[in-house]
Amino acid sequence: MTIDEACVGCIINQSVKVADAINASESLKDKMTSTVKEMSSDFSFDDNPPEIASYVYEKMAEIANKTDLYEEVKALSTKKALSFVPLVKEELSNSSDKLLTATKTAVAGNVIDLAAAVEFCLEEELSKVFHTAFAYNDFDKFREKLSNAKSVLVIGDNVGEHIFDYLFIETLKDLYPDAEYSYMVRGNPIINDVTMKEAKEAGFDKLCSLVDSGVNTPGFTYNRANAESKELFDSVDLVISKGMGNYECMSPSHRKDICFLLKVKCDVVANSLNKEVGDIVCKMV
Template identity: 50%
Template sequence: MNIKPECIGCIAAQSRRVCEAIHADQALSDQITQYVDTALQNADFTLSPPVLAAPLYEQMARFAEKHDLYDEQKLYASQQASAYIPFLEETISQSEYPFHTLLKSAVVGNVIDLAAEVSFDLHDAIQSVFQTDFAQDDSEKLQEAMATAKTLVYIGDNAGEHIFDALTIRHLKQLYPETAIYYMVRGNPIINDVTLKEAYEAKIDELCTVIDSGVPTPGFVYELASEQACNLFDSADIVLAKGMGNYECMTPQRRGNICFLLKVKCSVVATSLGRSIGDIVCRFS
């Protein structure tokens, strides 16, 4: 999906959040925000929001002389998420519909997004997700497809959220032991998205095959992916894509059997999906 006028203000606001996150002094803050504001004046409206934002974040990182702008925030989010794993394990084990509850457990982590218009409270998010129905619920269709799937490509989103992805993958392996699962992460640090570093720290590679997609954007862009990632994306029986960035980059879809699993956190994505900010969505087509 292409950027809308609202995206410009959102990305500009993100640059100010970056300054706060890295504790930038006034000179660095001015350098970052002035650069972003100037760059956005000539924004290419044929791009998706993540593709537009990616080079801006790369330049912000160079200004700040940091390889990973959100390294501290990613670590904190991961620690927060880990504390809730026992609760989620118990919730899944006691559920009458474990597959549906498993999807809810995966979605609950999607609130961890430092690039969204809204802030997050993980405790409140967990409580609200389990008390909220999917605004679009294609979980039964996904479950039917999983019954015969030989391969699943699971495209991650944010660090911290990947802790819940690990739980989800572990349970999917129990439910579908014959299905080969591949977990795709970003090619390099971008915003707070999950990379190989966080995936290995969470030992996701002990659960399934972890793939560096090669993509430098906060969302899976097929044209920027490695040959291995493209081949897996094309050949997988099912692709499960987490979060808004993946939805923005993969809409319109280039293949079928993609499940978008996300929490709606901005007005542009809400409009695209015909939903409201705060809705949770399991869209499979």
């Protein structure tokens, strides 16, 4: 999906969030925000939001002289997510439908999004997600596809959320042990998206095949991906796409059998899905 007028304002507002996150001086903050405003006049409406974000965040990182703008915040997000692991494991242990519980946990983790127009509380989301129905509900189709899949690719989204992705894949392996599983991450730090660094720290390289997509966008932009990740994306039986950035990049996609799992956090994505901000989504295409 390409950018909407609302996306422009959202991306400009993100420059303020970044400046605050890195405790920028007033002069640095002014430079970052004014630069992004200037850049916004040249945004191409043929690009998707993550493509626009890649230009903006690379420029802000250059101005701030900081490779990973959200390095400290990502570490805190991981620590917070880990504190909820016992709760999630207890829910899984007591669940009569472990796939549904694990899938909803993976979606709840998607609230950890530092680029979203609307922010949600992780603790609150986890307390209610197990009793919340998918507003876009293709879960039965997803279950059926999983039962027949021999290869599954999960495309990660944000740091902190990746902790719940780990539990999700762990559950998938228990339920469908004959399939091969891969987890794909971003090629370099962009917003608070998961990279090889955080994925390895969480132990994904011991859980499944861990793949660097090579993309510099906060979403899997196929034409920016490396050859290995393109081949994997094209060849697996099922792709599980986490979060709004990946949805924005893969709507539409040249392949079928993609399951989009996300929390709706902006009006543009809500309109695309004909749903409401705050809804949870399990959409098969």
